[in-house]
């Protein structure tokens with residue numbers, strides 16, 4: 001992702017938007033990679049945003065907004081970005097809303113700016129073998145969880161809930177993501193859906209920036 005940002009800016013300090021950025025994982029890497037950079041993390045989860053505020057520095061702004069509501073753009077400190085970056089998040093949004101969001105994102109990019117979405121996106125050419133790749137990936141991940149090498153999303157949340165200092169933020173989190181509803185629907189279209197949606201949203205170029213097994217990153221260039 002950051003290589004693509006470099007290519008888009010020609011080495012000039014980038015202005016980045018980290019969409020549904022959670023704790024700011026992408027922004028943290030961007031702050032380490034670019035000495036001069038302006039970043040904005042947008043998310044609606046109060047717990048994750050509090051962690052982002054605590055771990056990022058003054059080069060990053062942290063904004064609370066709901067991407068399901070098209071007025072989210074009004075919460076941003078800038079209206080023009082060199083790159084909009086997002087990972088493992090767009091599958092939380094329903095199809096129609098994601099189509100609209102792709103247009104809104106394009107509207108926030110300067111000409112030549114890039115949007116990159118990394119997520120689980122099947123390769124259309126591998127309908128059956130892709131499922132086997134995914135099963136293997138899931139099994140490997142479950143083994144890492146079982147070995148305690150890494151926390152699952154659910155176990156991570158259990159740890160946060162067990163920490164009293166998060167009680168108020170957890171109450172807010174539960175209002176936004178009621179536990180009885182589950183946090184999100186999983187809508188995971190293949191890579192072709194994303195490329196078509198990017199073209200439909202008016203991006204001048206749309207393609208695959210990266211692929212690793214069942215996961216991919218698509219890029220749209222304004």
Ligand SMILES: C[S@@+](CC[C@H](N)C(=O)[O-])C[C@H]1O[C@@H](n2cnc3c(N)ncnc32)[C@H](O)[C@@H]1O
Nearest residue numbers: 020021022025043044045066067068087089092
């Ligand atoms: C799996 S996390 C990924 C976070 C981050 N991009 C990362 O890779 O570490 C998905 C994120 O999408 C955010 N999200 C989902 N729906 C959202 C919405 N409607 N508005 C804002 N953020 C949303 C969630 O709050 C969560 O932080």
